[in-house]
Amino acid sequence: MKKLCSLFVLVALVISVGTLSATPGWKPTKTIELVAPANPGGGWDMLCRVVQKTLVDEKLVEKNVIVVNKPGGGGAVGWKYLEGKKGQGEFLAATSTLLMLNNLLGSSDLTYKNFNPIAMLQAEWIAVAVKADSPHKGINDLLTAIKANPSAVPIGVGPTLGNNDHLVFLSLAKNFGIDPKTIKFIVYPGAGGEIVPAVLGDHVKATVIGLGEVLEQHRAGKMRVLGITADKELEFLPGVKTFKNQGIDLIFPHWRGLIAAPGLKPEQIAYWDDVFSKMVETKTWKDQISKLGWTNFYQSSSVHTKYLTEQTEVFNDLLTTVGLKK
Amino acid sequence: MSKNLFSGLLAAGVGLAYFITALLLPEQMMGDRLGPKVFPLIVGAAAILAGAGLSFFEIWKKSTRKDEVDFGFKTExxxxxxxxxxxxxxxxxxxxxxxxxxxxxxxxxxxxxxxxxxxxxxxxxxxxxxxxxxxxxxxxxxxxxxxxxxxxxxxxxxx
Amino acid sequence: MQEIFANLALGFETAFTLTNIIWVFIGGVLGTIIGMLPGLGPATGVAILIPITFGMNPATALITMCAVYYGAMFGGSRASIMINTPGDAASIVSCFDGYPMTKQGRAGAALAISAIASFIGGMIGMIFLIFLTQPIANAALKFGPAEMFSLMMFALVATISLSEGSILKGIIAITFGLMLSTIGLDALTGITRFTYGIRSLEDSIDFLVIIIGVYAITEVYKNFRDLDTVYNLDAKSIGKVAITKQEFKQSIGPMLRATPLGFFVGVLPGMGATIATFMDYAMEKSISKHPEKFGKGAIEGLAGPESANNACSCGAMVPLLTLGIPGSGTTAVMLGALTLIGVRPGPLLFAQHPDIAWGVIASMLLGNIILILINLPMAIPLVQLLRIPNRLMLPSVFGLAILGTYFLNYSSFDFILVMITAILGFLFSKIDLPIPPMVLALILGGTTEQTFRNSMVLSDGSLSILFQKPLSAVFLVLAAVSLLYALIKRRKKAA
Structure with a gap:
């Protein structure tokens, strides 16, 4: 069996190498546009800009690369723009779990099937954090307090309910035996920029948020990260336990990646697979993402497509369990 | 019709349509206790009240000089x-x-x-x-x- | 105290290199130009710069971005004064008295005072930033949802006093603005509201589209009746970009009052220069001895808000420098850009990178001086543009408005919105329904609703939270007082 497997891999390798070298190959013929379906400053925007910087600095592409911000509709505006660029390999857009979530929650009819998934690039772990002088030392302390009196423990979340962060906290609560309906969520559409001051000003008792947003606060001793959704302790964040270490079985990467316009030819996808597999190994890329508190999480086009198929199922179940989807 | 009366009726009308639409909104969602409905209801009610009030005062003190509304569809x-x-x-x-x-x-x-x-x-x-x-x-x-x-x-x- | 001066000296050492001064100059000019155009604001300006900053050292990069931010603040009001078309939301207020001044042939004075007021607001704001950063950052943390909501109510009520005529009409205008702000996806739950089946509306209405409609395009329509008039300009005074002693005396009080107000509003998370400028204008009008001149070319009505606007952008730097969190859309972009070039601002920025933190502060002082040196001479050719006859000026304003609409979201639907709101703006002017309260309500509507809902969640549905929090109660009382004051003043006038 093992032998058969390796034979398969070998054959696949030969074929893929063969196609790479045999076909004339495709190269971008005009300016490459990275579409960030959000305003400048957010996660998607940062991903596009880091990719732009790496591609340019490491000379991985020959054409000019620009970032285009198309905010709106929880990403839908930018993705719709990409959908209209049928067959043009020069257009890539940032994507994340939100593409699935929006569809599953019924606010958008777009799915990954409308596009060509190109790569998953990074994951940002989600953290639960409190103010430094909070009595809660671990996630279980916080959840115990919520269980006792949910009204006294408001949780800050943003930019909307039903996003990854919200979903993580609901699953934590569910795991702990808390009725998700009783939790008091205070929603901040300005996300981190509003949530961090709200925690520091004691207006909410805890927040569930992307790790990057509270990393510097944690290091400065202003806030404390109670736990993260990672599978193991992070190198750059010693002493902070995962939820799994604290007895709650929840691993949840908030990944981001890139999709391309629909109707691409295999050689166009192969071109990007080649570029991005090289890009994630560069020093520029690794430096940048560690500064942002992100983790390298590369999947090539085909692996990513398969992953998306599985994850859609997983998310569907999760949303139903926590009661966001009926 | 005077400018104020027109504005008042407009506000009351728009406010009413808005208020009725707001009534049809769903009650609330998980983790959101006030729901997406209450604020629009308050705004709609305020528009109706302000509009009705303006129209009422305008009709009541009819004696004051008229400030007729003219959109100039014909003159301009x-x-x-x-x-x-x-x-x-x-x-x-x-x-x-x-x-x-x-x-x-x-x-x-x-x-x-x-x-x-x-x-x-x-x-x-x-x-x-x-x-x-x-x-x-x-x-x-x-x-x-x-x-x-x-x-x-x-x-x-x-x- | 000594420590502060030592640090400042370090800052000047970092900032005063030839490269930096050149970049401040380039950034300032670029920002001024971008700020002038409707639809392109400081956030876009900084975003455009990001690829250029890749190769810079962090201090130079941040200094350049600040210069763009500042330049946009200076430039934002140019278009308001010249063609009644605000370059961004914060310069709407500059239209109120700036444009009437232009019509009276005082464009030179208006442009001069706007640059001077921006300069003074910026300089005093910087002094606050140097000496008061920490205490003010801590004070701002006290603002929870209830305090924010009450502040919003105060700001909205205060705009009623901006316009003449019935108070009820002002309230109607506010409710219209709030209604517009609820259209689209509800930020908190993701439910669509008031879209009546139109998918494009789900994305909410971009208030900048409405501003372009009701100011720029409506202004073009209003001018259709007298197409052949050239602005009534005195040929001698046209090139004169200066103010008289008398005008300066009138403006100095408003400028000094506006600066602390603007600065503090800028520090609050999620607040912007728009609310600061509106509140300051309302304040100036209500304490003025001749409020009837406001809106008809009162120089005080232009000077105060201009200072507030620039002081506000100093204030917005406080959360960025002390906590590493963005206080405005523009500072969010700056934060991102800094991360890309290797500095992640956080609560330790002053401790770990004092050269950068203080270098930026020093460069902002420098930038302010360079910007006024750019802006005063730049006003001279700008004023000459007013010689263009109306029949060529109007199509150009219309064209700029169209381009601005496109640059906002690249959306076809926005053009339908902008054309409809332009007609509505024209109709509203015919029934004397005031536009400013409606626009402010539209801008603040989202935050008003969100803070109201969050307050109610926090208090388990009891309105008493708005009165129990002392700061919140103060704002509500202020709101009530300003409403009463407006009522009494109108009674007196009528009698």
Whole structure:
């Protein structure tokens, strides 16, 4: 069996190498546009800009690369723009779990099937954090307090309910035996920029948020990260336990990646697979993402497509369990 | 009808339509206890009250001088014709820009606007329109690197 | 105290290199130009710069971005004064008296005072930033949802006093603005509201589209009646970009009052220069001895808000420098750009990178001086543009408005919105329904609703939270007082 497997891999390798070298190959013929379906400053925007910087600095592409911000509709505006660029390999857009979530929650009819998934690039772990002088030392302390009196423990979340962060906290609560309906969520559409001051000003008792947003606060001793959704302790964040270490079985990467316009030819996808597999190994890329508190999480086009198929199922179940989807 | 009465009735009418729509909104969602409905209901009610109040005062103190509303649909007909043309041109610009491209669409709408407002100076108008679109394309599309559609004449552009 | 001066000296050492001064100059000019155009604001300006900053050292990069931010603040009001078309939301207020001044042939004075007021607001704001950063950052943390909501109510009520005529009409205008702000996806739950089946509306209405409609395009329509008039300009005074002693005396009080107000509003998370400028204008009008001149070319009505606007952008730097969190859309972009070039601002920025933190502060002082040196001479050719006859000026304003609309979201649907709101703006002017309260309500509507809902969640549905929090109660009382004051003043006038 093992032998058969390796034979398969070998054959696949030969074929893929063969196609790479045999076909004339495709190269971008005009300016490459990275579409960030959000305003400048957010996660998607940062991903596009880091990719732009790496591609340019490491000379991985020959054409000019620009970032285009198309905010709106929880990403839908930018993705719709990409959908209209049928067959043009020069257009890539940032994507994340939100593409699935929006569809599953019924606010958008777009799915990954409308596009060509190109790569998953990074994951940002989600953290639960409190103010430094909070009595809660671990996630279980916080959840115990919520269980006792949910009204006294408001949780800050943003930019909307039903996003990854919200979903993580609901699953934590569910795991702990808390009725998700009783939790008091205070929603901040300005996300981190509003949530961090709200925690520091004691207006909410805890927040569930992307790790990057509270990393510097944690290091400065202003806030404390109670736990993260990672599978193991992070190198750059010693002493902070995962939820799994604290007895709650929840691993949840908030990944981001890139999709391309629909109707691409295999050689166009192969071109990007080649570029991005090289890009994630560069020093520029690794430096940048560690500064942002992100983790390298590369999947090539085909692996990513398969992953998306599985994850859609997983998310569907999760949303139903926590009661966001009926 | 006086200006105040018109404004009052308008507010009451719009407010009522808004209020009724708000009533049809779903009650609440998980983790959101007040729901998306309460704030619009308050706003709608405020509009109805303010509108009704304004209309009421206006009818009540009828003796004061009249400030009649006049939109000038008849007296300023040519103004309204110009507005109508520009409105259609503006909407058409939005719909056609991806197909025509930034330069063609902008030249076209500037031609419409200048021909409408600056009658009888054809040469001047053409110059202004062409210059306006090319200079703005060079400034925004090339210098500032905003992504502007090139459209139909994509392959003819030297830049 | 000594420590502060030592640090400042370090800052100047970092900032005063030839490269930095050149970049401040370039950034300032670029920002001024971008700020002038409707639809392109400081956030876009900074975003455009990001690729250029890749190769810079962090201090130079941040200094350049600040210069763009500042330049946009200076430039934002140019278009308001010249063609009644605000370059961004914060310069709407500059239209109120700036444009009437232009019509009276005082464009030179208006442009001069706007640059001077921006300069003074910026300089005093910087002094606050140097000496008061920490205490003010801590004070701002006290603002929870209830305090924010009450502040919003105060700001909205205060705009009623901006316009003449019935108070009820002002309230109607506010409710219209709030209604517009609820259209689209509800930020908190993701439910669509008031879209009546139109998908494009789900994305909410971009208030900048409405501003372009009701100011720029409506202004073009209003001018259709007298197409052949050139602005009534005195040929001699046209090139004169200066103010008289008398005008300066009138403006100095408003400028000094506006600066602390603007600065503090800028520090609050999620607040912007728009609310600061509106509140300051309302304040100036209500304490003025001749409020009837406001809106008809009162120089005080232009000077105060201009200072507030620039002081506000100093204030917005406080959360960025002390906590590493963005206080405005523009500072969010700056934060991102800094991360890309290797500095992640956080609570330790002053401790770990004092050269950068203080270098930026020093460069902002420098930038302010350079910007006024750019802006005063730049006003001279700008004023000459007013010689263009109306029949060529109007199509150009219309064209700029169209381009601005496109640059906002590249959306076809926005053109339908902008054309409809332009007509509505024209109709509203015919029934004397005031536009400013409606626009402010539209801008603040989202935050108003969100803070109201969050307050109610926090208090388990009891309105008493708004009165129990002392700061919140103060704002509500202020709101009530300003409403009463407006009522009494109108009674007196009527009698």
């Amino acid at each position: 007909r040519d103004v309204w014709v110009k507005i109508a043309v520009l409105t259609v041109a503006g909407i058409f610009y939005g719909l056609s820009i991806d197909f025509l491209g930034f330069i063609l669409a902008t030249t076209a709408i500037m031609l419409v606007a200048t021909l409408l407002i600056n009658k009888g100076h054809l040469k001047q108008n053409i110059t202004v329109s062409v210059l306006f679109s090319i200079v703005s394309y060079l400034g925004f599309g090339i210098a500032l690197q905003l992504s502007l559609p090139r459209g139909l004449i994509e392959n003819l552009l030297p830049f």
